Amino acid sequence: MAYSFFSKSRVETFSDGVFAIIITLLVLEIKVPHIEDHHSVNELGRALVSMCPKFFSWTISFLIVCIIWVNHHRIFERISEIDNQLFWLNANLLFWSSFIPFPTALMGDYADNPLAICVFGIILSMSALGFTLIRMYLRKNPSILQVSSSDIVLKGEVRRSFVFGPVLYWIGAAAAWISPIVSFIIYFLIPVYFIIPRKHTAHEN
Amino acid sequence: MAYSFFSKSRVETFSDGVFAIIITLLVLEIKVPHIEDHHSVNELGRALVSMCPKFFSWTISFLIVCIIWVNHHRIFERISEIDNQLFWLNANLLFWSSFIPFPTALMGDYADNPLAICVFGIILSMSALGFTLIRMYLRKNPSILQVSSSDIVLKGEVRRSFVFGPVLYWIGAAAAWISPIVSFIIYFLIPVYFIIPRKHTAHEN
Amino acid sequence: MAYSFFSKSRVETFSDGVFAIIITLLVLEIKVPHIEDHHSVNELGRALVSMCPKFFSWTISFLIVCIIWVNHHRIFERISEIDNQLFWLNANLLFWSSFIPFPTALMGDYADNPLAICVFGIILSMSALGFTLIRMYLRKNPSILQVSSSDIVLKGEVRRSFVFGPVLYWIGAAAAWISPIVSFIIYFLIPVYFIIPRKHTAHEN
């Protein structure tokens, strides 16, 4: 019987470790630019300015991983025990999250290529969808929760987590084919929306 | 006397850290493709499609490291104290596990080279063998376990952990010389076999 | 209501993870030099000597990340609860800190380019400013502190943390345009100043 559940603290520690590493690895994809004249301030300056898309895509991903951590924290503090299915739903979330450095670097390198921007949105939508799947599972298994919520509240949570998560990223990904700038703005506004403090239902995605 | 044992929590934290880092480092081996025309959706699309073996070998390794974590969790929750030999059997497991990013990248880069696919299976079989060695040690030293199991149960565990671990990887590694696709399928099915929930003897490898 | 606060231990673990990873990733930017004659001791020796700026900029960043960890430890041991704003002020600190490997590698590669040295100082000043912002927030919300301090003490802390933090880095960054060596010395003395034990008000930045 004891075999059916996982130590919540070890799953949290493992997940926290993964998020901490993702957030820190992101910067490894930003390579020092190569310039001809090592002493030239102008050349280095131009090289750094041309790297702005990389810095911007790094910033977006940093904020998004912070939001993922916050959401993870919010969900797991309400869970009393982790069964086998919840463990693998969490692993699915970590799977897409740990892939984030790749689309981040891709978008940083090809900031004017709609496909690169679209791929970024799709991967991040999968990570956001990971949270929706976890919330759907909690709704179906409310006994796992520490404090039981009404089915209506949980249903609302699942819906909001879907609309303000994957759906927004899909809109951003679709916008890439019309205007990369619009995509960038949407990708940037998604984490900012969650960071700005609100009166109620804060950070429920 | 206190010198003979290790703090279980520090060994767990250390091992969890190593697994979390491995799982996250895997993606670093997937480099952004180089394309000539930065704006070309077609060229980037073709480059990404040609990277499918890398994505697939990353997925397999991600799942396998999750399984390793689960197995580690399952074994250590039954252990009451970590002596010197158990520490080094655990270090042996970490040794082969921390090497996983290399065969993963190798198989991703040379997906049609039997040697690359075979090396992947051999390294992963060593990691699986690490678990079998730990289980053999527990069978010989049942006093380390929190709840004593009968010798017959432990013997069965060792046997299953050997058959569904190293042996399956060796079959996959051997299959590489006949058909890489068959190897890929075997490597993929091994973690999937453990993920699919079963009624009893779940996750005992 | 429980939604307004974060688990202090998980925020600490997450931050510690990020700092531990930053400090260890720094060395990844130091690549093995390429030499023509593999057996040549002279050529390898010259290559290693020419890497001194890299080793030096790595040393500075290592010490600074240690200081950041110490400051983080000092502040968080006085905090009793982490609200939403404090979480994001901490995320801001992690943001700039996790970027440190890039300016470190930049300064290591272009040690005689004033812009590279200046950028290093500016990024590190942002990280130091992150602490000043946290202290300002604590001064405005003394109820978060475990033991209340007088407003005068807190005001003094904010001022010192500003002067001995961002201001010193800005001086170092400005000095880069006159003499890179002077900048290097300032960057090196900032962490050393905090390491040397003092009688009172130790490590308050």
Next chain:
Amino acid sequence: MAYSFFSKSRVETFSDGVFAIIITLLVLEIKVPHIEDHHSVNELGRALVSMCPKFFSWTISFLIVCIIWVNHHRIFERISEIDNQLFWLNANLLFWSSFIPFPTALMGDYADNPLAICVFGIILSMSALGFTLIRMYLRKNPSILQVSSSDIVLKGEVRRSFVFGPVLYWIGAAAAWISPIVSFIIYFLIPVYFIIPRKHTAHEN
């Protein structure tokens, strides 16, 4: 007053994080070999065989970092509180330890260059010396220890930790100028010496 000491658990967590990351990062320096004919088993086989020095130097470093972790664990389980000086002696240990991936890669790339092999030994001797310095500090400040040992015992510990630590690495580093193979053997035997279980005074370095 509370300002004079550090939380032992956070220092341990931070150090464990650094060791876990070092041990896992080592493999990142082993790059997938580049071969002309992707399908050629022979070419890939030769490329992998020629990488043996890399695998061997990775193995040595893995074992040494395990030993460092064991020593760290052994020392810190005896310590009751961490003051400012001990924190920085620990930071010195982490400094040299976190540098290990560089000499490991250097020795792996230039396995027949005496300078590369010598540098490896010198860096590792600095890490071993870090333990000797910590033990010297504990001898001078026995009040930090949980259970007081006699001065004679502590003196013996310091001496042994010096002889079986830095001195052995210096012998290995010196041997590089006569025979790289002898160096390799010495570097390999140092961790093996600590792994082999002994009756008493085990793992005291």
